[in-house]
Amino acid sequence: MKSLLTGSILALTIGLQSSALLAKPNGDQNWEYLQPNREQVIASLNIVELLKRHHYNKPPLNDVRSAEIFNGYIEMLDPSRSYFIASDIAEFEKWRTQFDDFLKNGNLEPGFTIYKRHLDRLEQRLDYAIGMLDKGIDQLDFTKDEDLLIDREKAPWAKDLAEQDDLWRKRLKDEILRLKITGKEPQAIQELLLKRYKNQRTRLSQTRSEDVFQAYINAFAQSYDPHTQYLSPENAENFDINMSLSLEGIGAVLQNDNEYVQVARLVPAGPAEKSKQLKPADKIIGVAQGNDEMVDVVGWRLDEVVKLIRGPKGSVVRLEVIPSGNAPNDQTSKIVPITREAVKLEEQAAHKSILHLQQNGHDYKLGVIEVPAFYLDFKALRAGASDYKSTTRDVKKLIDELQKEKVDGLVIDLRNNGGGSLQEATELTGLFIEQGPTVLVRNSDGRVDVLADESEEVYYKGPMAVLVNRLSASASEIFAGAMQDYHRALILGGQTFGKGTVQSIQPLNHGELKLTLAKFYRVSGQSTQHQGVIPDITYPANMDTKEIGESALPHAMPWDSIRPAIEPEKDPFKPFLTELKTRHEARTQNNPDFVYTRERMALSQELMKETTVTLNEAKRRAHQADVEKRQLALENALRTAKGEKVLDKLEQEDDSLPRIDEPKTKPEDDAFLSESGKILLDYLGLNTNPPRHEARR
Incomplete structure (x- = not known):
């Protein structure tokens, strides 16, 4: 997609610097060398203008935005509320509604002042922890009944340094206990933590002005959405390296x-x-x-x-x-x-397998095409090579090969596919539908561009299912959404990631700005943003959607919808979905892999709800032993059901532990893939007029 910006950077007038600085608490390190420079001031003014003119939402930079910047910056610096004290926040409070004015005027001093106060408090905390460790961890009482609040997102700020000292005493006890329970000896624990804190103390003195500027400007940029981000010159170089591999x-x-x-x-x-x-x-x-x-x-x-x-x-x-x-x-x-090695394009290529299933006394063969990414060899394409690699070209070849095997249907496996080429998502969609729109892109000015499949023919007309999970993102969601909207395939698995925005890199006089300037919509008019694609039949999740996914990110843009690009047609799956779900639930109720996944996630979510931990060693060990006992019971129930050797204890290094929701050596060993095939066969048995499996030649 072409950049929607001209790339011109505006040279704006630099505003007067604020003289209202906060008093510095006593500390060993003098942070006065951390001052904004002229390049950073100009870059900040350019970012303000770029966001104002070109961000998808174009939200106003006003007092409301200022409060969001203030909250985001404090949370970024001190997410566990363990460094700042109440008096710090009270001093900063006078700036809560002024950051919009500071940014418009190029005044970076308040952002630098808050960061330097954070460094002061961090220095104090590290010195306190090092001092306690120097006395020896045996002077801490692990028989005392006391708890530590670990979910501190909304905890009150410590009212003074004495209260914060008590918090850090408990934090240190918690760290020691965690390491004790892993089997480390007291002397080794003391040495490890002393080395950790002293290294952090050393690196504190290496803080650069650019570190401060990047943190502050990102608190501003990411108040718009989590993918709008300032990249320092060094991080911009790293970003380019990552993109080019x-x-x-x-x-x-x-x-x-x-x-x-x-x-x-x-x-x-x-x-x-x-x-x-x-x-x-x-x-x-x-x-x-x-x-x-x-x-x-x-x-x-x-x-x-x-x-x-x-x-x-x-x-x-x-x-x-x-x-x-x-x-x-x-x-x-x-x-x-x-x-270490470079990721080779050919290793990301789509590949096929055949899933052999028995159902109702009959043998069936289903073709499986796993698509790890939406790739396109741009270099070979531009050079005019006739054999350049792309997702669509490879999938076409695989379909031809599977047709020769006379498969009864097709499963496209998009699990863990994080996306890639938008062009390939569109072209792959075109293999399975008649001519028509594939995805809509709404720009910041409200204009909607329609990407479409121009071919009037369908390459594969047979029955299909698409398998997705929480890590299926971006281009994967575009393809899966199109298959669902055109009623071309059953969508099975887990709710997808929900990444439905488009970013562009804009150069600055100092670093770069990654800017969200468009949003994807399905042909039904629904956004893929935040909500992702909801499967027709949902499998148990093996990761918490509250922790992983777009909806888990702060300031994530919401789901919405626009005018659809196609007229809704009769859904051939709808009359059978209730029965398909009933059969699926009956079949998986006692399926070892599905039971394991459900119960493991339930245990994980139960433990995540714990907001405090005991600092009594005996009670802590008892709690940990109970958790490990329950985890071991789950693992062994799965192993017993599969006729495998049970374990005496959980072994982290044991790579033979079953991995749910990952491709296995044989397709039939993958419980989620096999179940997808069975659902597709159920549909073929229920529908007396299923799609014909034929390929365009």
Whole structure:
């Protein structure tokens, strides 16, 4: 999609700097060297103008927006309300409705002042924790009955430093207990935490003006939506590297999660995905090069962790991760070695398999086409190569091959497909429908562009199902939504991610701005934003939709609808959906994989509701033992049902544990894929006039 902006940057008048600075608490470090420079002021003014003119929503920059910026900035700096004290917030409060004026005038001083106060408080807290650890962890009483509030998003601010000291005493006890329960010895715990806090203290003194500017401007930019983001010159370079895949890494998209760096998603066919040991929502707590000593990265900035993980092709990086499946307070970690390599386009290619099923005494063959990403070799295409790779070209070949096998239907597997080329999503849709619209793109000026399939023929007319999950995003949602709106396929699985916005990179005099300037809509007029695609038949989720997905992001743009591009036609699936759901529920009620997924998620959600933890070691160990007992019971129930060896204890390093909702060696071993095939066969049995399976030649 062409950029909707001309790329011109406006040179605006720099406003007067505020002289109303807040008093600095006593501290060792002098942060006065952290001052905004002229380039940052001009960049901030340009960002204000770009958002005003070109952001999709064009919301006004007023007192209401100022309050959102204020709240977002404080939350960004102190999400657990563990650093600022009540008097700090009271001092900042006078600026709550003034950030709109500050930004319009190029006044960055208030943003810098708040950040420097945050550094003061962080310095105090690190010094306090180091001081306590220097006395030895044996001076802490773990027999005392006291609790720590861990869900502090709405907790009151500590009224003074004494109250904050008590909070941090409890936080330190909690950290020690978590490590004790993983089996670490007291001396090792003391050394680890001292090293962690001292490293954080050292890096604090390395804070740059650009760090402050980036945090403050992003609090402003992301008050519009989570994908509008300022990229510093260094981060802009990293973004370009990631997009071009010109530097080898592990093939994972990372994001900040409070003090941790968390896996957001895995790149299809990348080293991390192929390792089968890293999953979305895993927390990275350590990074090591080859056999070198593990570097603790808790509390590090995202860009610092990325630098450690990135490296030359063929080299090995070891990650210490806390698996996403752990209970919230379980710090048990595992080591994941990954060999860095570039992600090759051919490894992301769609591939086929045949699902053999028996139903009602008959044998059936269903073709399965797994599409890991919507890819297109732009370089080969521009060079005029006749054999350039693309999703649509590959899927056409696979359909031809499956037709020769005389399959009874087709399942398109889009699980974990994070999207890719919009052009390919449109062209792939065209293989299965007659000529018509495929997706609508509404721009910030209200204009709606219609992307369409121009071919009047249908390449494949046979019965279809499309399998999706929470990590099916963007282009995947466009394709799945079109298949649902045209009533061309049954949509099965989980609610998709809900990423329905379009961003463009705009250069600035200093860094870049990633700007949301359009929104996707299905041909039915429904947005894919926030809500995603809702399957016709929903499977149990293996990840919490409240934690992962567009709707989990702050300031996510809402779902809405516009005028549809097609007239609604009679839905051939609707008369049979009730019966299809009834059969599906009966079939999966006692299916080991479905039971495991439902009960594992129920346990996870139960544990996530816990807002406090006990700091009594005996009670904490008893609670952890109970959680592990329940987790082990779930694992062993699944293993027993499948005739596999049961475990005596949970083993994080045991890679033989079943993985639900991931492709297996044989298609039939994938419970969700097999169930999708059975639902499609149910439909063919109920419908006396199903689509004919034929291919266009």
